[in-house]
Amino acid sequence: MNTSQALSPVLRIAKYTLTDEVRQKSFVILFAICAIFVFLMRGCYQGSYLVNGQLLTAETVVRSVSKVTFQIIAAGVMLITALFSMRVFRRDRSEGMQTCILSKPIARWQYVMGKVIGLWVLSVLFMVILHSIVFFIASMSLKTLMAEYLIASVLCSFNLLFVVVSVLLLSLLMADIVAFLCVMAIGIGSFVADGISALSHSQIAQMMQQPGAHPQSDMTFWTLIYPVWPKLSGVQQLASSVISSEAFPALDATYPLINIVLYCLALGWLLFKRFGSEDIV
Amino acid sequence: MIELNNVTKQYDSLAAVNQVSFSVNAGEYFALLGPNGAGKTTIVKMMLDFTRPTSGMLSLNGLPSTNEACRAAVGYLAENHHIPPRLSGWQYLLRCAELLDMSPSDAIDQCRRIVELIGMQGREGTKVETYSKGMVQRFGLGAALIGNPKLLILDEPTAGLDPIGIREIRLLLESLKNQGMTVFLNSHLLSEVEKICDTAAIINCGKLLVKDKISTILKDGETLEEVFIRFVKG
Numbered sequence: 259m260n261t262s263q264a265l266s267p268v269l270r271i272a273k274y275t276l277t278d279e280v281r282q283k284s285f286v287i288l289f290a291i292c293a294i295f296v297f298l299m300r301g302c303y304q305g306s307y308l309v310n311g312q313l314l315t316a317e318t319v320v321r322s323v324s325k326v327t328f329q330i331i332a333a334g335v336m337l338i339t340a341l342f343s344m345r346v347f348r349r350d351r352s353e354g355m356q357t358c359i360l361s362k363p364i365a366r367w368q369y370v371m372g373k374v375i376g377l378w379v380l381s382v383l384f385m386v387i388l389h390s391i392v393f394f395i396a397s398m399s400l401k402t403l404m405a406e407y408l409i410a411s412v413l414c415s416f417n418l419l420f421v422v423v424s425v426l427l428l429s430l431l432m433a434d435i436v437a438f439l440c441v442m443a444i445g446i447g448s449f450v451a452d453g454i455s456a457l458s459h460s461q462i463a464q465m466m467q468q469p470g471a472h473p474q475s476d477m478t479f480w481t482l483i484y485p486v487w488p489k490l491s492g493v494q495q496l497a498s499s500v501i502s503s504e505a506f507p508a509l510d511a512t513y514p515l516i517n518i519v520l521y522c523l524a525l526g527w528l529l530f531k532r533f534g535s536e537d538i539v
Numbered sequence: 540m541i542e543l544n545n546v547t548k549q550y551d552s553l554a555a556v557n558q559v560s561f562s563v564n565a566g567e568y569f570a571l572l573g574p575n576g577a578g579k580t581t582i583v584k585m586m587l588d589f590t591r592p593t594s595g596m597l598s599l600n601g602l603p604s605t606n607e608a609c610r611a612a613v614g615y616l617a618e619n620h621h622i623p624p625r626l627s628g629w630q631y632l633l634r635c636a637e638l639l640d641m642s643p644s645d646a647i648d649q650c651r652r653i654v655e656l657i658g659m660q661g662r663e664g665t666k667v668e669t670y671s672k673g674m675v676q677r678f679g680l681g682a683a684l685i686g687n688p689k690l691l692i693l694d695e696p697t698a699g700l701d702p703i704g705i706r707e708i709r710l711l712l713e714s715l716k717n718q719g720m721t722v723f724l725n726s727h728l729l730s731e732v733e734k735i736c737d738t739a740a741i742i743n744c745g746k747l748l749v750k751d752k753i754s755t756i757l758k759d760g761e762t763l764e765e766v767f768i769r770f771v772k773g
Binding site for chain 2: 263266267270274278281352353354355357358359360361362363364365535537538539
């Protein structure tokens with residue numbers, strides 16, 4: 259079997275996954291709500307903002323508001339992606355599509371790969387469309403093309419791949435809703451941990467430390483877990499730094515992305531292994 | 540065409556299929572009979588690699604069942620067949636044709652032919668959620684026939700159908716007989732099996748009790764139902 263022959267059913271299954279999801283009423287409603295939210299944020303771009311008695315420039319306002327909107331969209335689409343992904347295998351099973359596909363000369367890895375690609379493409383499109391609205395509004399307001407938004411969007415797509423693969427894997431091992439909640443807990447854990455880490459390294463935290471006091475031992479459970487925890491928040495920060503062109507330490511810049519890519523590969527391998535040994539009912 | 544060699548499927552301490560061996564030749568209409576829980580569906584699932592045997596070998600078209608290429612010329616109708624309700628019968632058939640890597644024009648030609656064969660002209664465009672059980676079953680059988688398979692595996696094709704639906708499925712299967720297709724039929728309806736199948740095997744508690752030509756199994760004017768009860772009750 260050559261590559262194009264092997265990829266043909268993968269792409270077909272991906273297409274069916276994508277079209278089946280788009281046909282769902284819940285998808286259309288969610289998309290409409292998200293698009294309305296992004297359009298409503300438009301009003302914030304024209305406001306006059308005073309910080310410490312100083313009026314912010316229009317450019318600062320546009321950049322700040324669009325960055326916040328960008329972050330909300332990236333995090334929100336992760337949640338929506340988890341919602342789409344959690345029911346995919348179960349629905350295919352109950353509607354007979356799994357047996358229909360796997361009774362054809364199609365290998366299980368091709369089926370799983372098709373599902374992953376379909377869900378990933380769908381969620382990336384969902385996010386890119388919403389980000390493009392922000393990009394369009396920001397570019398119009400500043401009268402300059404802000405292509406960095408789209409690069410940042412591409413970076414955030416790795417988070418979506420992580421969500422798709424992990425929810426699909428966990429949905430094979432536990433109830434769909436539990437799989438969804440587990441992945442959400444991982445995501446929330448990542449944001450909270452990065453927040454605490456940023457706070458502990460802030461100037462306020464440094465100032466609060468007693469002069470002459472010995473710093474606590476770093477070998478706690480959390481300091482061991484923190485570096486290997488899925489860096490969903492880190493990837494979003496990396497994307498955000500692309501938008502604002504902030505200086506990002508070289509190692510810190512790439513580590514979250516490498517962390518998420520490695521997780522995608524490891525969880526993807528486990529997903530193929532687990533589905534390969536599943537009984538099809 | 541189908542070869543089972545000492546196949547066993549163990550679920551914890553229960554042997555759903557126990558050292559079963561038989562073969563089905565090309566062009567044969569074969570029925571696998573047995574009471575509920577005898578292991579018939581497990582055998583079908585192992586043939587299609589939906590579940591793996593604990594021990595033994597299964598092959599389809601000369602290839603091990605774990606090789607997806609063995610399903611290249613196989614049509615399958617599942618027990619309690621389902622079709623996604625948001626699709627129309629036509630969209631479902633088209634998907635099945637596309638999954639067999641057919642060109643768009645070939646897929647459309649095949650689907651037209653199948654719709655005619657299953658007698659669903661005029662209803663193929665409506666959503667599956669509006670179909671009766673019999674119509675879903677007909678589309679399921681139609682989907683199994685796409686790509687002109689050499690082997691048709693039918694798991695309880697008449698389950699849930701009324702007598703008219705059962706007769707229609709039987710007539711359809713009889714019409715396929717002269718096309719040289721091999722049919723593996725898993726059914727409870729012994730009268731229907733007697734009418735269309737050449738060979739039968741009876742299985743109970745995972746063990747193969749008999750496998751022979753139906754004309755050989757039936758003795759002294761017995762019906763298949765009487766033979767079935769005789770074997771199953773021991």
